[in-house]
Amino acid sequence: MKGNEAIAHAAIRFGVDGYFGYPITPQSEVIETLMEQAPWKTTGMVVLQAESEVAAINMVYGGGACGKYVMTSSSSPGVSLMQEGISYMAGAELPSLIVNVQRGGPGLGTIQPSQADYFQTVKGGGHGDYRLITLAPDSVQEMADFVALAFELSFRYRNPAMILSDGVIGQMMEKVRLPQQRRRRTDQEIREQCPWATLGRTPDRAPNVITSLELDSEVMEKNNERIQAKYRVIEEKEVRYEEVQCADADYLLVAFGSAARICMKTIELAREEGIKVGLLRPITLWPFPMKELRRYADQVKGMLSVELNAGQMVEDVRLAVNGAVPVQHYGRMGGIIPTPDGVLDALKKKLIS
Amino acid sequence: MLQEIVISGFGGQGVLSMGKILAYSGIMENKEVSWFPAYGPEQRGGTANVTVIISDQPISSPVVNQYDIAIVLNQPSLDKFEERVKPGGVLIYDGYGIHRKVQRKDIHVYRINAMDESIKMDNTKVFNMIVLGGLLRISPMVELENVMKGLKESLPERHHKMLPMNEQAILRGMEIVELEQEAAVPGVEAHS
Numbered sequence: 378m379k380g381n382e383a384i385a386h387a388a389i390r391f392g393v394d395g396y397f398g399y400p401i402t403p404q405s406e407v408i409e410t411l412m413e414q415a416p417w418k419t420t421g422m423v424v425l426q427a428e429s430e431v432a433a434i435n436m437v438y439g440g441g442a443c444g445k446y447v448m449t450s451s452s453s454p455g456v457s458l459m460q461e462g463i464s465y466m467a468g469a470e471l472p473s474l475i476v477n478v479q480r481g482g483p484g485l486g487t488i489q490p491s492q493a494d495y496f497q498t499v500k501g502g503g504h505g506d507y508r509l510i511t512l513a514p515d516s517v518q519e520m521a522d523f524v525a526l527a528f529e530l531s532f533r534y535r536n537p538a539m540i541l542s543d544g545v546i547g548q549m550m551e552k553v554r555l556p557q558q559r560r561r562r563t564d565q566e567i568r569e570q571c572p573w574a575t576l577g578r579t580p581d582r583a584p585n586v587i588t589s590l591e592l593d594s595e596v597m598e599k600n601n602e603r604i605q606a607k608y609r610v611i612e613e614k615e616v617r618y619e620e621v622q623c624a625d626a627d628y629l630l631v632a633f634g635s636a637a638r639i640c641m642k643t644i645e646l647a648r649e650e651g652i653k654v655g656l657l658r659p660i661t662l663w664p665f666p667m668k669e670l671r672r673y674a675d676q677v678k679g680m681l682s683v684e685l686n687a688g689q690m691v692e693d694v695r696l697a698v699n700g701a702v703p704v705q706h707y708g709r710m711g712g713i714i715p716t717p718d719g720v721l722d723a724l725k726k727k728l729i730s
Numbered sequence: 731m732l733q734e735i736v737i738s739g740f741g742g743q744g745v746l747s748m749g750k751i752l753a754y755s756g757i758m759e760n761k762e763v764s765w766f767p768a769y770g771p772e773q774r775g776g777t778a779n780v781t782v783i784i785s786d787q788p789i790s791s792p793v794v795n796q797y798d799i800a801i802v803l804n805q806p807s808l809d810k811f812e813e814r815v816k817p818g819g820v821l822i823y824d825g826y827g828i829h830r831k832v833q834r835k836d837i838h839v840y841r842i843n844a845m846d847e848s849i850k851m852d853n854t855k856v857f858n859m860i861v862l863g864g865l866l867r868i869s870p871m872v873e874l875e876n877v878m879k880g881l882k883e884s885l886p887e888r889h890h891k892m893l894p895m896n897e898q899a900i901l902r903g904m905e906i907v908e909l910e911q912e913a914a915v916p917g918v919e920a921h922s
Contacts, residue, residue, distance in 0.1 A: 489768075549792050550753060550765035635793075642791035716795035 380520040380546045381406035383553050384450065384476055387524035389416045392559040393474075394445035395423040397436035399455060402488040403544040404478035407450040420561050430455040434462030434475075441471035441537075442587040444567040444574025446528055450476035452544075453494050454485055457502070463537055464503025468589025470604065472531035474524065475509075476540045478547035479685075481712040489712025490544030492634060495689035498541050499663040506601060508608050510538040510615070511662040513633040517551040519660075525556060532571070534611055541662060543685065545635035545714060617660035618669055622648070626655030628728060629673050631694050632683040633659050635714070640683050642717035647724070654724065662690070667697040674701035679728035683720050684708045703728060731761075731786045733871050734794050736811055737861075738779035739803025739824075741769060744858030747884070749780035751862065754880030755872040756784040764792040777806050784871055799869060801861060805829060818915045822864060822907070832911065839911040840868055847906055848899070856899035863903020874900065 378386070385407050388396060398408045408426060416422040427433035433449045440447030451459065456477045466473055477498065481491035494502075498511050510530050512523045523540050531538035564576055575585045591597040619637075622644055623629065630640040637658040647654040657673065659666050673680070679702060682691035691706035698704060707723035709715045735752070739745045746767050756763040762785045769778035781797075783789050799820045800811040804827050815821050817836045826845035844860035866874065874897075881896055 545766065545792065548767055550750065550763075551789075551792075552757060552763065639791045639793055642794065645790060714793050716793060717791050718795055 378517065378553055379406055379548060379550050380514070380517045380542060381450075381478060381548070382410045383517045383521040383555070384524060384540070385410035385414065386555050387521040388448060389414055389420060389422060390556050390558045391525050391528060392420060392446065392561040393422055393448055393524075393528075394561055395425070395436070395440045395447040396449065397423075397425050397427050397433040397440070397447070398449045398451065399427050399430050399433050401430075401452045401455045403480055403490070403547050404450050404452045404476070404542075406547070407476065407478075420558075422561065430458035431462070434459035437473045437475070438462055438466055438469070438471060441466060441473040442469070442575050444571030444576060446474075446562075448474035448476065448524075450478065452478050452480045453482050453491070454480075456494065457497070460497070460503035462503075463509065464501075464505050464507060465589050466537045467503070467507035467509070467604075468505060469587050470535040471537065471587065472528070472535055473537045474527045474531060474540065475537060476542065479541065479543040481685075481710065487712040488544070490548075490635060490685060490714060491710070491712060492541075492543055492636060492685040492708075493687070493689070493710070494541065495662065495684065495686060498539055499665070499693075506605065508536070508611070508663055510534065510536055510611065510664075511541050512538065512617075513541050513660060513662050514546055515634050515637045515658065516546070517549065517553045520546060521553050521555055530611075530615060534607055535573075536607070536611075541634070543635050544712075545638075612664040615661060616664045616666050616669070618666040619656075619658040619660060621656040621658065622653075623655035623657060623673065625653050626673075626676070627653040627678050628655070628724060629677045629680045630654060630656045630683055630720070630724070631659070631670065631680055631690070632656065633662060633690065636683045636685055639715055639717050640720060643683075643720040643724070646717055646721050652721075652724075652729070659690075665693050665697070667693075670694060670697035671699070671701070674698040677702060679703045679705065681720075681724050681728060682706045683715065683723075685714065686710060731784070731871070733784045733799065733869065734797050735782045735784070735799045735801070735865075736779055736797045736814075737782065737801045737803075738777070738807035738811055741776045741778040743778075743803050744855075745778050745803065746780050748858040748862050749782045750884050751877065751881050752782050752784070752865075752872070754884045755877040756782075756880075758876035758879045758883075759872055761786060761872075762789050764789045766792040777804070779807065779811075799865070801865060802828070803861070808832070818913050820868060822861070822868065824861065835911075835914045837911075838909070838913045840864065840907055841910045842903060842907040844903060844906075847902060851899065851902065853895065853899075856896060859896045859899035860903035860906070863900035863905075864907030865903075866900065867904040867907050
């Protein structure tokens, strides 16, 4: 099935309570599949087409405030519209899942694949000092698997999580093993697991207040400090990455999502020519695998960050290695997908010759 | 076994669905498959192509720039993909709508008059299945039985009554595909 369809099926099976979204290419199959599956008849999951992305993200805010498993999905221009809501959720410390199946920008751009929303996602597309837990799937299987992982992390840390995918992974079909159907949590279970949730006050406790607003600067700074402390824990504990043929590598490709898949083929081509190339694939884009990259700076002669953009993640790779080894970027823009031998040519030109 | 295939033509010709059926057939044989489409906002009438990879091993990139087999169903597709067939690889084309000769001498070229045949069969909708039949004759990467299972899997149930007609079209495609040029590459033989 398609990556987008896998997201929809995985959401139903995880026991998601609500999906709120607005169609946009190349991710419309998410809401189409949900509508077709009609989970409101089986698990009781709400699927709603909102009047806009702004409405959808605020519905997600509402659902998150009630401790529900709620999500939305969109593509780049739609996700831009959601940035205010995402910042509010980070400020109010609300869990939720946002899926971005990226297309080329800026502006309306193109409907073809891109990874040009890296900055927006990991550097904070909305205002304020916040971070978004960001997972980058590179297969249809991971599109399915990361729904559960994103909700687990999001609820563990009370912070929105994003699956940052792209038009390649969303549109391609591969084999996928879907998880078992879980039942949705009861309100009682949510009350126990999320004592902060606004599910209706009971006589034994004070009202729960969910807000990102605090006009007393002293208190607001404390709120920020608490959130930042939480981010440090996430950076310490939740870094995820994959290493492909790194052990003997002389050169390291760094790529996520569809670009990583392309690089896996580049490794095969390069090794046929006797060039020892490996790949470090960040699975979490935030938190970013800083230490792991730094470790390879002592081993390899150079790193090439391969992205479907003008060079965004390359900045974090450079920060990670801090000048210890040359770091170059290769990317295509506007919906053009780099090819495996295009990557190999770039590696030779920029780092080897 | 690793087959990297591109199928390209006008939107509406059944390019993407042909690829989908091929991919499902691969799954029925427990192979690894990937299906990656490329098309513009205008599906019907615009040019669409799909990359299908069938392999015994996990598939690295769903995007490749050279193909074992290119199936081209209109002139823009021939112009785009002729040069991207691997030396010794296969190019299959439908004569209808192609108005120049294939230039490459180092690839096997097959012609299948699927459009004409589908008109003779009085059902232009089975056009893509005739082409698929031609492909399977040249490169029997999946069993016909599994193609039929794949077809069943990828068609909504309300269309299942069309299955026999599709099978007939595949069989017809196997009969009418013809070798036009053998690759001038030593040691690489054409399938016949």
